[in-house]
Amino acid sequence: MKHLIILGDGMADWTVPQLGGKTLLEYAATPHMDWLAQHGRNGLLKTIPDGFHPGSEVANSSILGYDQHLVYEGRGPLEAASIGVELELGDLAMRCNLVCLEGDLLKNHSCGRLETEEGDVLIRFLQEKLGNERIHFYTGVQYRHLLVIKGGNKHLNCTPPHDIPLKPWRESLPLAPSKGEGSETASLLIDLILKSQELLKDHPLNIERQQRGMDPANCIWPWGGGYRPQMVPLTVTYPQIKRGSVITAVDLIRGIGKYAGLRVIDVEGATGLWDTNYEGKAQAAIQALREGDDFVYVHVEASDEAGHDGNLGLKLQTIESLDNRLIRPILEAAPTIGEEVAIALLPDHPTPIAHRTHTNEPVPFCIYYPGIQPDGVQTFSEAAAKQGSYGKIEGDAFIKTFMNNSR
Numbered sequence: 001m002k003h004l005i006i007l008g009d010g011m012a013d014w015t016v017p018q019l020g021g022k023t024l025l026e027y028a029a030t031p032h033m034d035w036l037a038q039h040g041r042n043g044l045l046k047t048i049p050d051g052f053h054p055g056s057e058v059a060n061s062s063i064l065g066y067d068q069h070l071v072y073e074g075r076g077p078l079e080a081a082s083i084g085v086e087l088e089l090g091d092l093a094m095r096c097n098l099v100c101l102e103g104d105l106l107k108n109h110s111c112g113r114l115e116t117e118e119g120d121v122l123i124r125f126l127q128e129k130l131g132n133e134r135i136h137f138y139t140g141v142q143y144r145h146l147l148v149i150k151g152g153n154k155h156l157n158c159t160p161p162h163d164i165p166l167k168p169w170r171e172s173l174p175l176a177p178s179k180g181e182g183s184e185t186a187s188l189l190i191d192l193i194l195k196s197q198e199l200l201k202d203h204p205l206n207i208e209r210q211q212r213g214m215d216p217a218n219c220i221w222p223w224g225g226g227y228r229p230q231m232v233p234l235t236v237t238y239p240q241i242k243r244g245s246v247i248t249a250v251d252l253i254r255g256i257g258k259y260a261g262l263r264v265i266d267v268e269g270a271t272g273l274w275d276t277n278y279e280g281k282a283q284a285a286i287q288a289l290r291e292g293d294d295f296v297y298v299h300v301e302a303s304d305e306a307g308h309d310g311n312l313g314l315k316l317q318t319i320e321s322l323d324n325r326l327i328r329p330i331l332e333a334a335p336t337i338g339e340e341v342a343i344a345l346l347p348d349h350p351t352p353i354a355h356r357t358h359t360n361e362p363v364p365f366c367i368y369y370p371g372i373q374p375d376g377v378q379t380f381s382e383a384a385a386k387q388g389s390y391g392k393i394e395g396d397a398f399i400k401t402f403m404n405n406s407r
Contacts, residue, residue, distance in 0.1 A: 233261025
């Protein structure tokens with residue numbers, strides 16, 4: 001039996017008064033998600049272990065069964081792996097957002113719609129002006145980039161920019177937990193942040209963006225720092241996975257996939273936003289399963305970004321697009337794969353519209369495969385999953401159940 005995980009980043013939410021007290025998953029038209037729930041078994045999964053920040057790096061690697069106390073090193077090293085940056089001993093890798101500041105406030109964590117080509121221009125410019133033998137900026141995707149500091153100290157308090165939309169940015173500058181460990185690196189990062197503002201405010205690309213009514217990318221925001229993690233490939237933990245793949249538009253998830261021993265499948269038009277190529281991702285997953293992959297992890301970022309923007313209508317649209325444009329063609333093709341396919345569906349964490357950042361509540365999940373005994377749940381949602389036969393689970397219980405309970 002082959003195994004396919006469909007991950008809708010940030011799909012889960014709180015109840016919304018404008019939707020009559022329903023969550024978005026309850027309100028949206030999702031007949032194919034509901035079909036999986038009706039024909040499979042359901043439950044709630046705690047993806048964020050106690051003591052960890054509810055980031056996608058924690059949630060997605062937890063879903064794959066990795067113990068965060070053993071492997072957690074922040075987003076930076078995962079994104080380094082994704083873009084092919086080999087970290088050496090003592091290299092501190094940090095996610096480096098290009099953000100938009102407006103006066104004393106961090107207006108948004110992503111500069112609105114920033115194309116990768118625009119980000120590349122700015123990151124190369126910053127490398128020319130601020131980079132040296134110790135400091136190196138690397139281009140990632142859209143607003144998500146990489147900063148590597150040789151000899152940097154990871155023991156810092158760095159606030160993710162998506163946690164502070166429309167809040168004073170100075171209150172969230174990097175901070176060392178003590179005057180000793182990490183203080184030099186914290187001072188260095190603050191210096192880079194302030195210098196980037198001076199360099200970027202008058203950059204021709206930002207002037208052009210403002211003339212077009214778009215937000216400028218006028219500051220860097222480093223966070224999620226760590227060293228190279230030690231992750232055992234899934235092919236070692238689960239011998240039934242002889243070859244697996246990950247399909248995503250996000251460097252972070254690519255990095256997790258690489259450390260997990262999965263090959264990365266790039267899909268043309270995959271953006272990480274509402275306009276991503278849902279159909280292309282579906283066809284890539286189907287083709288991978290047909291051509292010999294035993295395990296495929298399909299990650300769709302769009303709902304998370306809409307949640308960060310606080311855009312109710314757009315988040316509803318992304319959930320319905322995932323259902324109709326990705327899940328539907330996969331369900332239609334599954335009987336033609338040549339081997340039975342087990343399918344799991346879940347978010348990694350909630351990104352509530354009202355909160356505009358991640359929270360750590362358990363998320364709904366369902367597991368379906370031909371011959372499974374359904375548990376009577378009729379819809380895929382946060383509330384319905386509470387009635388599921390799996391109950392509430394955490395740690396590696398999800399991936400073990402998914403991989404080992406299938407025939």
